[in-house]
Amino acid sequence: SACSSRFVRSQLHPMWQEPLEMPGGERQSPIDISLQKSVFDPNLKPLVTQYDPRTCQQVWNNGYSFLVEYDDTTDKSTLRGGPLEDQFRLCQFHFHWGENNTWGSEHTVDRHLYPAELHLVHWNADKYALFEEAIMEENGLAVIGVFLKVGKRHEGLQKLVDALPAVRHKDSVVEFTKFDPSCLLPESMNEYWTYAGSLTTPPLTEAVTWIILKQAIEVSHEQLAVFRSLLFTSAEEEVQKSMVNNFRVQQPLKGRTIRSSFS
Ligand SMILES: COc1ccc(C[C@H]2SC(=S)NC2=O)c(OC)c1
Ligand SMILES: [Zn+2]
Numbered sequence: 249s250a251c252s253s254r255f256v257r258s259q260l261h262p263m264w265q266e267p268l269e270m271p272g273g274e275r276q277s278p279i280d281i282s283l284q285k286s287v288f289d290p291n292l293k294p295l296v297t298q299y300d301p302r303t304c305q306q307v308w309n310n311g312y313s314f315l316v317e318y319d320d321t322t323d324k325s326t327l328r329g330g331p332l333e334d335q336f337r338l339c340q341f342h343f344h345w346g347e348n349n350t351w352g353s354e355h356t357v358d359r360h361l362y363p364a365e366l367h368l369v370h371w372n373a374d375k376y377a378l379f380e381e382a383i384m385e386e387n388g389l390a391v392i393g394v395f396l397k398v399g400k401r402h403e404g405l406q407k408l409v410d411a412l413p414a415v416r417h418k419d420s421v422v423e424f425t426k427f428d429p430s431c432l433l434p435e436s437m438n439e440y441w442t443y444a445g446s447l448t449t450p451p452l453t454e455a456v457t458w459i460i461l462k463q464a465i466e467v468s469h470e471q472l473a474v475f476r477s478l479l480f481t482s483a484e485e486e487v488q489k490s491m492v493n494n495f496r497v498q499q500p501l502k503g504r505t506i507r508s509s510f511s
Pocket of ligand 1: 251313342367369383389392439446448449450451
């Protein structure tokens with residue numbers, strides 16, 4: 249599906265370099281989630297996800313992460329509720345991680361770094377006809393961020409981990425079906441922070457309502473090591489570069505309010 253951000257690659261340096269600053273960006277991502285700056289909002293509703301595993305299509309390496317892509321031509325896999333007024337369609341999910349278990353997440357909580365972060369990307373299908381439209385609009389996207397921490401092996405993630413060697417190089421794709429991304433969500437879906445932000449790679453558009461879940465999911469050290477076995481580089485390139493540290497540097501809050509769904 250078009251949400252796979254194929255055209256974004258050309259704007260990124262071959263290696264994972266800090267994407268160009270968004271000129272005059274007032275609501276850039278990622279940020280540190282400072283607990284004392286967060287404001288409890290009792291009007292925030294529970295998140296409602298309805299994912300149909302039959303919409304899962306493929307996993308591919310786009311040269312800066314690996315994306316699991318969903319058929320977003322119908323309302324079969326959706327997100328609504330929480331801070332959202334409209335219904336959003338799941339189009340892909342991907343991860344950001346570090347070269348070791350010390351860092352890797354894009355967001356932090358009181359400066360606490362996690363080894364990785366999952367992004368479930370949804371676009372506003374009530375207001376826009378296409379993903380490409382939605383990424384240019386301030387209420388166009390809703391991304392659920394889930395922190396990963398090292399612990400017991402994540403059985404649901406293992407099916408995806410087993411598929412990764414097939415997409416080791418940039419631009420490789422492999423069929424990947426019947427995967428329900430709900431298995432990657434923590435038990436507690438009603439504790440989250442939300443703020444107005446942006447894409448964290450070019451085009452860096454300020455289109456994202458971020459929903460960052462408080463509860464991290466546990467994955468094993470070995471599972472993260474398979475993430476790190478992927479490459480930024482295509483099979484033809486002489487020098488192979490490990491796909492690690494594919495996160496953006498944090499951006500200024502610029503007066504934004506971070507709301508929490510819990511006190
Ligand atoms: C052209 O549209 C794009 C481009 C890039 C990404 C991926 C970025 S944005 C994010 S969140 N995390 C990432 O790595 C998109 O995802 C919504 C959408
Ligand atoms: Zn991301």
